[in-house]
Amino acid sequence: MNKTFFQRKEDREPQWHVIDGKGEVLGRLATRIADLLVGKKKTTYTPHTDGGDYVVLINVQDVELSGNKMENKIYTRVSGWMGGKKEIKAKDMVAKDPKSLIYHAVKGMIDQNRHRDERLRRFKIYVGSEHPHIGQVQGAQQV
Structure with a gap:
């Protein structure tokens, strides 16, 4: 009988993935990236350990939103103080920082758990098609 496999930190073998954001829809692209960062599609996936991969996203300035969301979608944050509600439209957010x-x-x-910060540190975002991770992604496929 086979025993259930639980991935340990020593068993991790992270891979590098390069994703081109040109012409991609934001939500579908974000879902694909999140799955790679968490390691959800791997056969060695274990929920309580971090077994995800590195993701390099290039051409982030060309990511699209479906419909009229670029003009209508509003991101809200609240400071907790009275009158501390700040709103910014998606197009203004892209203009400020893509x-x-x-x-x-x-x-x-x-x-939202203890692995979240580590997973987000493995997510590299670049405007344009140039990135400094050429050495790490030599054998990687462009997704």
Whole structure:
């Protein structure tokens, strides 16, 4: 009889994935990235350990939103003080920093537990097609 496999920290073998965001829809792209960061599609997936991969996202400025969401979608944050509610539209968020939109979407799709910060540190976002991780992703496939 086979015993159930539980992945340990020593068993991790993270891979590097390069994803091109050009023409991709934000939600579908964020879901794919979150699955890679968590390691959900791996056969060695164990919920209580962090067995995810590294993800390099290039051309983040060309990520699209479906419908009229670029003009209508509003992101809200509240400081806790009276009158501390801040709202920003998606198009203003992209104009200010194109990376923040995809980072916010991926962060919301990852479980809020002790592994979340480590998983988000493995997520590298770049405007344009150049990135400094050429050495790590030599054998990796572009997804």
